[in-house]
Amino acid sequence: MILAENIQRVQERIAAACARAGRSPSEVTLVAVTKTFPPEIILRASQLGLRDFGENRVEEALAKISNLPSAFTWHLVGHLQSRKARDAVQLFDAIHSVDSVKLADKLSRICIEVGRVMPILLECNVSGEESKYGFSVATDAERAYILSEVKAILALPGVRVEGLMTVAPLVANPNQARPVFRALRELRDELAAQFPQASWPHLSMGMTDDFEVALEEGATMVRIGRAIFGVREVN
Ligand SMILES: *Cc1c(COP(=O)(O)O)cnc(C)c1O
Secondary structure (H helix, E strand, C coil), X not given: CHHHHHHHHHHHHHHHHHHHCXXXXXXXXXXXXXXXXXXXXXXXXXXXXCCEEEECCHHHHHHHHCCCCCCCEEEECCCCCHHHHHHHHHHCCEEEEECCHHHHHHHHHHHHHHCCCEEEEEEEECCCCCCCCCEECCCHHHHHHHHHHHHHHHCCCCEEEEEEECXXXXXXXXXXXXXXXXXXXXXXXXXXXXXXXXXXXXXXXXCCCCHHXXXXXXXXXXXXXXXXXCCCXXX
């Protein structure tokens, strides 16, 4: 069964990258990104030992998550519009893609209303590409500005900031993404020093094409789709 082999291979590659970096694979959460794949395949992946799954769109997740056992941990890894925040709170266990104070505030209010606290990551656009979501952090001025935004988000009682997330640019050689991953780690360290009231454990970075480099640079969550489930027909 190809799925079993793919999962095993990814886990071996994670272990090897961790070993190179002197890290323990137990520090790393493999988030299997299931977008475009049906519930049957997700169920099969869970039977092969995966428990953390990621979706990038609320609508698609709505149709899938309710058809699967509630023991799975669901991560929203794609952009979230404020008007879909309520569905996101209902569906997901963690949100990796918080990219504004406004969205964090909306999530916080809904979480308070329903009596929970949502673990969130702050998505950062490290490379400065126009096409990417996330807080801009490329220039010194932008980095200064994010400090005030982080301060506001940390004051929200319904969300708990646990770290940062980024999507690296598409590059020919994964090593070219290394500076992006390193910059995210450095930003996290800076924020952790500035805001010790939060614990900042997580760096969600690394996908099929670049997860080993991300792990060498400190990723604690890798979001992997194609290396597990194969090539997607659409998006
Ligand atoms: C699709 C997606 C992934 C997984 O991408 P692969 O290249 O298939 O591993 C990870 N993160 C986000 C935000 C995604 O949208």
